[in-house]
Amino acid sequence: MDVHGRDLRYFATVAEELNFTRAAERLFVSQPALSKQIRMLEKQLGTSLFHRDRRSVRLTATGEALLPHARELLASWQAAQAAVEDAKAAERHTLVIGMSTSPGRGLLPALRARLVSLYPDARPVLRQVNWADPSAGLADGSSDVAFVWLPLPDDERYRYAIVAEEPRVVALPYGHPLAARAAADHEGAVDFADLLDEPFLALPPEAGPLRDYWLALDSRGDRTPRIGGVVASAEETHEAIANGQGVALLAAGNASLVVRDEVIAVPVRGVSPSRLAVAARTDDERPTVLAYLAAAERVATGPS
Amino acid sequence: MDVHGRDLRYFATVAEELNFTRAAERLFVSQPALSKQIRMLEKQLGTSLFHRDRRSVRLTATGEALLPHARELLASWQAAQAAVEDAKAAERHTLVIGMSTSPGRGLLPALRARLVSLYPDARPVLRQVNWADPSAGLADGSSDVAFVWLPLPDDERYRYAIVAEEPRVVALPYGHPLAARAAADHEGAVDFADLLDEPFLALPPEAGPLRDYWLALDSRGDRTPRIGGVVASAEETHEAIANGQGVALLAAGNASLVVRDEVIAVPVRGVSPSRLAVAARTDDERPTVLAYLAAAERVATGPS
DNA sequence: TGTTGTGATAGCCATGCGTTATGGACGTCC
DNA sequence: GGACGTCCATAACGCATGGCTATCACAACA
Numbered sequence: 230m231d232v233h234g235r236d237l238r239y240f241a242t243v244a245e246e247l248n249f250t251r252a253a254e255r256l257f258v259s260q261p262a263l264s265k266q267i268r269m270l271e272k273q274l275g276t277s278l279f280h281r282d283r284r285s286v287r288l289t290a291t292g293e294a295l296l297p298h299a300r301e302l303l304a305s306w307q308a309a310q311a312a313v314e315d316a317k318a319a320e321r322h323t324l325v326i327g328m329s330t331s332p333g334r335g336l337l338p339a340l341r342a343r344l345v346s347l348y349p350d351a352r353p354v355l356r357q358v359n360w361a362d363p364s365a366g367l368a369d370g371s372s373d374v375a376f377v378w379l380p381l382p383d384d385e386r387y388r389y390a391i392v393a394e395e396p397r398v399v400a401l402p403y404g405h406p407l408a409a410r411a412a413a414d415h416e417g418a419v420d421f422a423d424l425l426d427e428p429f430l431a432l433p434p435e436a437g438p439l440r441d442y443w444l445a446l447d448s449r450g451d452r453t454p455r456i457g458g459v460v461a462s463a464e465e466t467h468e469a470i471a472n473g474q475g476v477a478l479l480a481a482g483n484a485s486l487v488v489r490d491e492v493i494a495v496p497v498r499g500v501s502p503s504r505l506a507v508a509a510r511t512d513d514e515r516p517t518v519l520a521y522l523a524a525a526e527r528v529a530t531g532p533s
Numbered sequence: 534m535d536v537h538g539r540d541l542r543y544f545a546t547v548a549e550e551l552n553f554t555r556a557a558e559r560l561f562v563s564q565p566a567l568s569k570q571i572r573m574l575e576k577q578l579g580t581s582l583f584h585r586d587r588r589s590v591r592l593t594a595t596g597e598a599l600l601p602h603a604r605e606l607l608a609s610w611q612a613a614q615a616a617v618e619d620a621k622a623a624e625r626h627t628l629v630i631g632m633s634t635s636p637g638r639g640l641l642p643a644l645r646a647r648l649v650s651l652y653p654d655a656r657p658v659l660r661q662v663n664w665a666d667p668s669a670g671l672a673d674g675s676s677d678v679a680f681v682w683l684p685l686p687d688d689e690r691y692r693y694a695i696v697a698e699e700p701r702v703v704a705l706p707y708g709h710p711l712a713a714r715a716a717a718d719h720e721g722a723v724d725f726a727d728l729l730d731e732p733f734l735a736l737p738p739e740a741g742p743l744r745d746y747w748l749a750l751d752s753r754g755d756r757t758p759r760i761g762g763v764v765a766s767a768e769e770t771h772e773a774i775a776n777g778q779g780v781a782l783l784a785a786g787n788a789s790l791v792v793r794d795e796v797i798a799v800p801v802r803g804v805s806p807s808r809l810a811v812a813a814r815t816d817d818e819r820p821t822v823l824a825y826l827a828a829a830e831r832v833a834t835g836p837s
Numbered sequence: 838t839g840t841t842g843t844g845a846t847a848g849c850c851a852t853g854c855g856t857t858a859t860g861g862a863c864g865t866c867c
Numbered sequence: 868g869g870a871c872g873t874c875c876a877t878a879a880c881g882c883a884t885g886g887c888t889a890t891c892a893c894a895a896c897a
Contacts, residue, residue: 231538232610235885238535249844262886264844269884274614276621281844282673283894294620298613305609306536309602310578316598317580369586539854554874566855568875573853585875587863 234306236270237299239263240278244296247286322350324517327358327365327372330463330486332505334393336376336528340507343524344517351517360432360461363439367510374521378480379504382437389508390525395481396502397445398494399424400470407476411495421448421499428457428475430466443478445500467492480505538610540574541603543567544582548600551590626654628821631662631669631676634767634790636809638697640680640832644811647828648821655821664736664765667743671814678825682784683808686741693812694829699785700806701749702798703728704774711780715799725752725803732761732779734770747782749804771796784809 239256243263246252253260271277278292288296324344331337341353356372358365363382366372381387399419401408407427411419431454432440441447444454457475460466463486466477471491479487480503484494507525509518543560547567550556557564575581582596592600628648635641645657660676662669667686670676685691703723705712711731715723735758736744745751748758761779764770767790770781775795783791784807788798811829813822 231542233537234535250842258885259887260844261846261888264846266885268845274617276617276624280674284843286844290624291617291620294616295613298609298616302606302609302613305602305606309599309606312598312602313578313580313595316595320580320594552874553876562854563856564875565857565877568877570854572876588874590875 232270232273234303236266237302239266240270240292241296241299241303243267243279243286244288244292244299247288249286319352321515322348322352322517323373324351324353324521325356325366325371325373326353326521327356327367327375329358329360329362329365329376329378330483332376332392334482336392336525339528340521340524343527344521347520348517351520353521361435363432363436364508367508373513373515373518374507374509377506377508378439378442379506380438380442381506381508382439386511387508388511388522389506390522391504391506392525392528393480393482393505394502395505397478397497397500398481398484399497400466400477400479400484400487400492400494402470402473402476403491403493405476408493408495416496416498418496418498421445421497424476424497425449425452426455428455430458430460430469430475430477431456433459433461445478448500463487536574536577538607540570541606543570544574544596545600545603545607547571547583547590548592548596548603551592553590623656625819626652626656626821627677628655628657628825629660629670629675629677630657630825631660631671631679633662633664633666633669633680633682634787636680636696638786638809640696643832644825644828647831648825651824652821655824657825665739667736667740668812671812677817677819677822678811678813681810681812682743682746683810684742684746685810685812686743690815691812692815692826693810694826695808695810696829696832697784697786697809698806699809701782701801701804702785702788703801704770704781704783704788704791704796704798706774706777706780707795707797709780712797712799720800720802722800722802725749725801728780728801729753729756730759732759734762734764734773734779734781735760737763737765746807749782752804767791 239252239258242256243249243252246255249263249267250260253263256263267278271279274291274295276291277289278295280287280289326337337355344351344353356366358372358375362368363377364372364387365375365377367375367377367387368383376392377387377389379389379391381389399407407419407423410423411417429444431444434440446454455475458469460469460477463483467487467489469475470477470487477487478497478500479494481494481496482505488494507522509522543556543562546560547553547556550559553567553571554564557567560567571582575583578595578599580595581593582599584591584593630641641659648655648657660670662676662679666672667681668676668691669679669681671679671681671691672687680696681691681693683693683695685693703711711723711727714727715721733748735748738744750758759779762773764773764781767787771791771793773779774781774791781791782801782804783798785798785800786809792798811826813826
């Protein structure tokens with residue numbers, strides 16, 4: 230039914246040399262091994278491929294019929310192998326950059342530039358990941374590096390470089406009472422204490438510690454938050470806020486993703502700032518990955 | 534380096550089903566066997582071919598690159614197998630008929646007709662064999678059946694049917710003294726006794742008993758023949774006789790092959806007649822071979 | 838007549854590739 | 868929420884495959 234490619238290779242070589250001993254040498258196997266394999270192939274095909282007279286080996290009509298096909302198969306397999314090698318090379322050069330929302334802040338072009346200056350063959354590819362995954366695809370391998378919000382669950386599995394630290398703001402519906410209070414505030418801000426009774430939009434439970442972080446659990450004491458809804462994208466968040474399902478904390482730099490139409494954002498006093506990092510798996514030592522992380526470190530400590 | 538065709542088949546099937554269990558069923562192997570083979574293939578290629586997430590199996594980029602090649606290889610192997618089958622069928626229907634010289638006597642068309650009436654697919658192919666082989670190719674398998682002159686060496690290896698029995702004649706140069714004597718004879722013949730001192734053309738030594746037969750050794754008592762030359766074809770025989778190297782016995786029906794220009798043939802008294810047979814190897818039981826022999830028997834005993 | 842070249846055979850061992858049994862991670866259903 | 872079904876991976880094991888070396892059989896040749 231099937232052949233082993235090796236057998237075709239053996240066959241083609243014997244057909245070329247018409248001498249088992251020499252063919253065996255060319256194939257780097259012993260002559261008996263070659264004889265046996267050819268016999269097995271003949272047995273499998275139910276016909277002989279070579280006439281072996283005492284002094285000479287020559288192809289039978291069947292062997293003659295098989296030879297061109299065998300050569301074609303061998304060539305096709307070569308081509309298939311080459312295709313696989315190409316695909317492997319492409320995969321090796323591709324760096325999938327996961328992100329829950331565009332990191333903005335000029336980060337992507339800066340990092341990209343540093344990466345390709347070191348590895349001109351590298352092909353960075355951006356990938357949008359659902360908010361339910363706080364590792365932005367690192368965990369399941371669908372991203373090679375990722376923009377993530379700290380804290381990162383399971384964080385010994387990842388290494389990261391913080392690329393931005395910025396205050397959190399709260400997104401509110403336009404007509405919300407706190408919007409007016411903020412407008413009256415001398416800083417245009419609200420205290421987190423005033424938000425404790427508000428329903429909050431939360432990340433899906435799978436997000437783990439990150440869900441807690443955006444609910445600012447650590448600033449609530451023993452008061453549990455009211456959950457007004459679960460959101461997993463900027464679009465859903467905007468909709469939910471506009472519909473009055475709840476309010477949500479955001480990084481200041483991300484406010485623009487949600488603020489439009491009925492929704493505004495105001496600074497919040499009394500919550501820690503948010504930290505955005507570039508992360509990769511600890512066990513991933515590929516040079517392009519390490520280079521991207523190094524670039525992120527330099528961006529963070531560099532001119533800003 | 535090489536692949537087993539089976540592995541490509543497995544790969545293509547999994548790629549189609551995207552489910553190892555179902556693919557294993559379609560391939561009539563157990564699911565673990567399939568899993569293992571795919572892993573081995575991936576190991577061999579140095580890359581993974583499938584993403585196996587918890588709930589889904591899908592091709593990697595490399596797998597995607599390999600798939601069309603795998604399909605092509607499988608199709609090519611199908612074609613190769615078909616070509617081999619065709620060649621086998623052709624070989625099975627081909628009947629190689631060996632002969633040292635054309636048997637003439639209307640035998641070939643008669644036997645061919647009987648063969649194809651029984652086996653319409655049979656393709657009789659004529660093959661001229663050097664006179665050094667008294668089996669006309671049966672011995673080394675290059676003929677399936679053969680027209681041979683008795684006695685046949687090694688004759689338990691062959692079965693045969695005598696298809697002609699006819700007197701032997703002697704071929705002489707035109708100006709040979711015995712030519713004149715024959716002309717004066719009331720039967721136009723010569724006695725073999727008068728030929729004992731003549732140089733004879735002989736078959737090559739490999740011809741064994743047949744060489745002795747055409748030297749008529751059994752009619753010479755203890756007188757050893759003088760050998761004027763060794764001949765292995767009608768053309769050589771004609772040349773050698775015309776050049777005066779010697780004379781030669783021939784079957785009457787074969788005289789025309791040698792008699793022209795300087796050479797004549799005259800009947801000989803005192804030698805046994807020659808017997809032409811159709812022979813095949815005893816261990817060859819193929820229907821077309823047996824049919825050809827049976828046809829030869831009927832020709833011999835039939836209307837003549 | 839011994840030497841050389843060639844393919845086939847024998848005996849041995851490591852690996853390949855199949856099997857069944859079982860495990861573990863998810864879903865789904867009652 | 869516990870039992871069950873689905874799906875892929877692993878473990879343990881056995882027969883077949885495919886390699887090796889040593890040796891034979893035979894023809895050619897010196």
